[in-house]
Amino acid sequence: ELKVEQNPLFLSMQEGKNYTIYCNYSTTSDRLYWYRQDPGKSLESLFVLLSNGAVKQEGRLMASLDTKARLSTLHITAAVHDLSATYFCAVDRKRGAQKLVFGQGTRLTINP
């Protein structure tokens, strides 16, 4: 059974600092997704990582995937308040089918 674990689950940080959210998964997969959810809102797709060593960046967010370690990271650079949200990773259990298992989510709060 595929398990997806994120840590930390809660993160409070100051503007301007860097931090990393980790997403570990328990069985082989070569496709990993990152999402953002603002309070009371729907989800927004951030990145799809399709292979070992994949790195995607948008603005202050950068995601990477190490399929051998079964680990993805979401790195936040010089955080700003607008990045406060809950971030989820999800792993594809069936290649290319988007049969997804989600992590618990990381609630990120960025303080001025």
Added chain:
Amino acid sequence: EAQVTQNPRYLITVTGKKLTVTCSQNMNHEYMSWYRQDPGLGLRQIYYSMNVEVTDKGDVPEGYKVSRKEKRNFPLILESPSPNQTSLYFCASSSPTTDRADIQYFGAGTRLSVL
């Protein structure tokens, strides 16, 4: 405008009264999925579809049915709702072949309460 439309946004119903939550996308996406989100349990996939007439179970399909007769629509049917189906539901769509391959677009959500 590219969008995924869910209806209704809010619904209060009673145990056993059949209901359908509709989901429609205007992007000609092949893939569509339904998820539920519950406090403490996170996001879980209910059903997914890879194309017309191709559907499969996610993690929590019990008590739900889906159909994919047209590419744009993927309704979620609760034949006999029970209180444990009280939840926030999201529909999503994506395509494996566009320039934003596999990026999912989500509907606004349907908050369902079953009394």
